[in-house]
Amino acid sequence: MSGHVFHPGHQELHGVTVVLETHGPRTYVGRFDSEDARGVHLHDVGVHDASAGGQSREEFVRRCDKFGIRPEHRDLLVPAADVAKITRLVDLVR
Amino acid sequence: MPYNPALVAPMREEMTRMGARELTTVSEVDAALGDQQGTMLVFVNSVCGCAAGNARPALRLALQHGVRPQQVVTVFAGQDVDAAARARQYFAEYQPSSPSVALLRDGEVVHFVHRHQIEGRSPQAIAADLTAAFDRFFAAVA
Numbered sequence: 001m002s003g004h005v006f007h008p009g010h011q012e013l014h015g016v017t018v019v020l021e022t023h024g025p026r027t028y029v030g031r032f033d034s035e036d037a038r039g040v041h042l043h044d045v046g047v048h049d050a051s052a053g054g055q056s057r058e059e060f061v062r063r064c065d066k067f068g069i070r071p072e073h074r075d076l077l078v079p080a081a082d083v084a085k086i087t088r089l090v091d092l093v094r
Numbered sequence: 095m096p097y098n099p100a101l102v103a104p105m106r107e108e109m110t111r112m113g114a115r116e117l118t119t120v121s122e123v124d125a126a127l128g129d130q131q132g133t134m135l136v137f138v139n140s141v142c143g144c145a146a147g148n149a150r151p152a153l154r155l156a157l158q159h160g161v162r163p164q165q166v167v168t169v170f171a172g173q174d175v176d177a178a179a180r181a182r183q184y185f186a187e188y189q190p191s192s193p194s195v196a197l198l199r200d201g202e203v204v205h206f207v208h209r210h211q212i213e214g215r216s217p218q219a220i221a222a223d224l225t226a227a228f229d230r231f232f233a234a235v236a
Contacts, residue, residue, distance in 0.1 A: 065210070065211075067206075069191075
């Protein structure tokens with residue numbers, strides 16, 4: 001079953017863990033499902049809110065890479081208007 | 095809900111062919127991981143072809159390296175649910191993901207590879223990371 005893909009026809013990032021930066025204080029780290037007119041659909045999503053104080057966004061992302069993502073949302077739709085940037089987690093920390 | 099056993103059988107066989115020992119029950123997990131001595135690799139298997147489809151061949155490549163774990167065991171997330179949950183208790187500091195790889199030395203997790211570090215990467219690239227970790231953490235006891 002090497003190389004077998006169960007998700008044919010999906011978007012390039014489908015199944016990939018991404019960092020989604022918004023135009024606001026929130027950053028999401030989760031598994032990309034799809035993107036449509038409503039926005040970006042993510043699974044198993046951790047959230048960083050820069051307005052809440054605490055660890056920096058960079059530290060949050062670094063800890064997600066080292067220890068994994070502590071999901072606060074099983075499924076999340078980030079509205080299209082809020083999406084500023086989407087980057088693979090591994091690309092952001094390397 | 096677990097997949098049809100016939101569907102995942104080749105994914106199990108891919109692991110056992112490379113010498114991994116399957117742990118399918120809680121008691122098997124405890125016997126292997128409780129009071130673990132020496133070096134061990136725990137592979138959390140998955141049906142997801144996006145990541146596991148590259149992780150299994152990567153592990154096969156990595157295990158051909160000169161320095162390798164003394165024991166290789168595997169649990170199947172989403173299939174052997176209780177066994178996988180039990181195994182994850184032994185590396186509870188790390189959030190669950192599958193596929194994933196834990197390297198243990200004398201019961202301590204010394205390195206962990208999450209699903210996101212596997213996704214979209216070639217087996218060769220994943221294997222290179224694994225063998226670097228073998229060299230770093232297992233060379234002294236190999």
